[in-house]
Amino acid sequence: MKQATASTVLTARPSYTRLALILGALAAFGPFSIDMYLPALPTIAAEFGVATAAIQQTLSVFFIGLAIGQLFYGPISDRVGRRAPLLFGCGLYTVASIGCALAPSAGGLMALRFLQALGGAVGMVIGRSVVRDCFEEREAARMFSLLMLVMGVAPITAPLLGGQVLIALGWRAIFFFLAVFGLFCLLMVWFGLEESLPKERRTREGLGYALRAYVGLLTDRRYMGFALAGGLASAAMFAYISGSAFVFIELNNVPPDRFGFFFGANAFGLIAASQLNRWLLRRFTAAQLLSAALSVTASAALLLFMVTLLNIGGFPLFVALLFITIGSTGMVGPNAMALALAPYGRKAGSASAVLGATQFAAGALAGALVGLLANGTALPMAGVIALCGAGAWMFL
Numbered sequence: 161m162k163q164a165t166a167s168t169v170l171t172a173r174p175s176y177t178r179l180a181l182i183l184g185a186l187a188a189f190g191p192f193s194i195d196m197y198l199p200a201l202p203t204i205a206a207e208f209g210v211a212t213a214a215i216q217q218t219l220s221v222f223f224i225g226l227a228i229g230q231l232f233y234g235p236i237s238d239r240v241g242r243r244a245p246l247l248f249g250c251g252l253y254t255v256a257s258i259g260c261a262l263a264p265s266a267g268g269l270m271a272l273r274f275l276q277a278l279g280g281a282v283g284m285v286i287g288r289s290v291v292r293d294c295f296e297e298r299e300a301a302r303m304f305s306l307l308m309l310v311m312g313v314a315p316i317t318a319p320l321l322g323g324q325v326l327i328a329l330g331w332r333a334i335f336f337f338l339a340v341f342g343l344f345c346l347l348m349v350w351f352g353l354e355e356s357l358p359k360e361r362r363t364r365e366g367l368g369y370a371l372r373a374y375v376g377l378l379t380d381r382r383y384m385g386f387a388l389a390g391g392l393a394s395a396a397m398f399a400y401i402s403g404s405a406f407v408f409i410e411l412n413n414v415p416p417d418r419f420g421f422f423f424g425a426n427a428f429g430l431i432a433a434s435q436l437n438r439w440l441l442r443r444f445t446a447a448q449l450l451s452a453a454l455s456v457t458a459s460a461a462l463l464l465f466m467v468t469l470l471n472i473g474g475f476p477l478f479v480a481l482l483f484i485t486i487g488s489t490g491m492v493g494p495n496a497m498a499l500a501l502a503p504y505g506r507k508a509g510s511a512s513a514v515l516g517a518t519q520f521a522a523g524a525l526a527g528a529l530v531g532l533l534a535n536g537t538a539l540p541m542a543g544v545i546a547l548c549g550a551g552a553w554m555f556l
Contacts, residue, residue: 180306182353183290185345186246186283187307189253190226191314193280193338194219194401195423196322199416200331201405207331208266212406215266216531218273219402223524225277227517230285232278234513235370238363242286242293242356246349249282254342261335276338283345285512292501292508293356300501301437301446304494308434316427320420327417363507373510383500383511385555389450390496391518392552393457393489396545398523400426400486402530403541411538412475422479429487437491446495453491454553460484461549468542478538485545492552522548 197204205215229249237245256276263269291303325333363369377383408414408422433453440449464481467473497515504511526544533540 178352179290179294180303182348183283183287184307184309185348186250186287188314189280189283189342189345192318192341193257193276194222195314195318195427196325196338197331197334198319198401198405198423199323199409199419200326200334202409202416203326203331204266204269208269210266212410213531213534215269216402216406217528218266218270219398220524220528220531221270222273222277223398223520223527225274226281226284227520227524229278229281230513230516230520231374232513233282233285234289234509234511234516235363235373236509237286237289237357238370238507238509241359241362242290243349243353246282246286246353247346249279249286250342250346250349251279253279253282254339254346255279257335257339257342261332261339279342281516285509285516288497288501288512288515289508290353290356292504292512297446297498297502298441301494301498302441304497305434305438305441308490308494309431314427316420316424316431318420319423323417323420370510373507374514377504377507377511377514383503383514386450386496386500387515387518388522388555389454389552390493390500390515391522392548392555393454393492393496394519395522395526396457396461396548396552397430397486397489398520399526399530399541399544399548400482402527403538403544406534407538407541411536426483426486429483430490433487433490434494437494446498449491450495450499451556453488453495454556456488457485457492458549458553460488461546465542465546468538478542482545485549 201215202212205212208215233245233249253276256272256279259272260269260276263272287307288304291300291307295303321337322334325337404423405419408419409416414422437449437453460481464478464485467477467481500515501508501511526548529544530540533543
């Protein structure tokens with residue numbers, strides 16, 4: 161009966177593939193905004209006359225903005241529907257991206273990155289809510305895996321594209337490109353995405369209800385277990401993102417225009433794992449796959465820390481273990497999201513918001529730790545990745 165209900169909902173929506181493309185593009189706000197300017201971090205630091213570690217903090221500010229933005233959009237979308245907040249967020253993202261391109265200082269760039277994140281957060285939180293509107297647990301996990309395939313194009317292409325744009329046009333052109341992407345997403349929502357939350361299923365209550373919903377979610381041990389496990393696994397990836405430019409470009413002399421090949425390889429591993437997960441869901445439950453994936457993530461992350469600490473195997477072994485660690489999160493995310501959201505059909509927006517806020521708050525902390533612990537080696541990045549990977553496994 162539930163299967164039929166999900167299918168009935170989708171007949172009034174775009175086709176399955178079209179829905180995945182639109183939601184995947186919206187979810188790519190984060191990866192594009194984060195990954196595309198990574199090769200430019202040393203260049204931006206040099207232009208503003210600050211250390212690379214200081215510019216790395218714009219990543220942490222972006223993560224904080226994503227966390228706060230999702231907490232705002234989640235309950236709003238449960239009340240007014242999904243389309244209106246999506247259009248507002250896409251517009252804010254586009255304007256803020258233009259501001260980033262014109263930023264006069266490191267401080268100005270940091271403030272505008274925060275606004276950019278507030279806009280970009282809408283695609284992540286409401287995209288998950290739309291999936292919950294349309295699908296039950298197992299099919300939701302399959303759709304989340306498909307979304308990772310679509311949005312996974314961003315981590316592969318963004319650093320490569322960013323490196324080429326940096327060399328040809330300078331770092332400011334990267335943010336003009338992001339503004340165009342934001343406008344493109346706005347037009348896709350306007351013309352291609354119908355409302356997935358009918359009026360009769362929307363909440364009528366105000367701020368007090370939203371706060372009570374958040375309290376209820378935060379005190380739900382089952383929900384928070386999945387949220388923290390998925391959030392800390394994502395934080396391991398964010399620690400990698402924060403430190404990768406320094407470790408690859410400055411520490412191991414990888415040219416900025418070649419940095420994207422290394423970064424893209426790890427993104428490819430994440431995509432491959434997410435699609436393997438989609439196939440395995442035909443035979444195993446989401447809970448079984450999540451447990452197995454977290455064991456791989458934790459083990460690989462701890463090994464990464466040990467070989468970095470003891471200086472074993474050099475750069476090749478470091479890259480191989482990093483690939484396994486980051487790739488395995490492609491199986492963690494879809495299953496953790498589906499399991500956490502499954503019981504919350506009427507509060508999908510709020511539940512999705514807490515899920516996303518947990519993920520990016522943990523990511524902001526992980527990225528900040530990598531910068532604060534910077535000592536001229538890869539050890540801070542490897543240590544934070546290991547801490548997050550082990551923590552994710554313990555919270556399951």
